[in-house]
Amino acid sequence: MIITIDGPTASGKGSIAKAIAAHTGYFYVDTGLLYRAMGYMAAQEYSRDEVDRAMFWAPELVETYKARLAYSYADGAAVVTVDGSDVTAQLRTPEIDWYASHVSSVPMVRIGLRAWQRELGSKYDVVIDGRDCGTVLFPHAPHKFYLTASFEVRVKRAQADKIRQAQGMTPEAIAAAVIMRDLRDLSRPISPLKPADDAIILDTSGLGLEASVALVLSYLL
Ligand code: DC
16 A cells, blocks of 8 residues: 655645655655755765765765665654665755755656655555655555645744754745755646646645644545
8 A cells, every 4th residue: 555645845744745645554654854965975976066066976875875875664763874874864954955956956866765765665554655656656556645734834933943943044045945845846847746637735824733643534534
């Protein structure tokens, strides 16, 4: 069984997907974490300017990065290791937001991660969240959701994030980062963010986590 949950930045899809995985007992795949890990490795080697120009990508580099990476999900937590070290806590910083947003627009990176993401989906019953899970990764999934919220609500959710606050980002900078990530997600030629034709579209603007989870579950019964 495959349940796909796509949606824009700060739509709440990650928390909701994790709760649905806990409720169903399914394996949770956070595809954003994989792009974040690719961004993390790129950040160790390349400047923002180099990543912006995206000139250095080659199939061998993508394969090397993939070989350094492992994803696991246990006891309700998704964990990513790079070279055997748990880096999960380092992947949700504003710096990695930027790198992940950029590397996820590189076709070679997307194609490199695609087979791996599909393999996870074929090995387990999964709840998988991201941007292209229902459109590209699993177009035949029986349950597809597209979760969204108004721009104002998504910005408020991002501004409430403790990591961003701790890094001294102003509310304006956080709002600008959401706009930048939306633009990149929506405008990239490969796997742009959009709802699958057969996805159930849910707006969680007025809903808390519990109500959002209950709403998604109501479609699964
Ligand atoms: O969901 P997230 O914020 O953790 O995702 C991190 C970045 O990866 C974000 O900029 C969008 C990108 N992404 C993507 O392009 N495709 C996916 N399936 C998941 C994430």
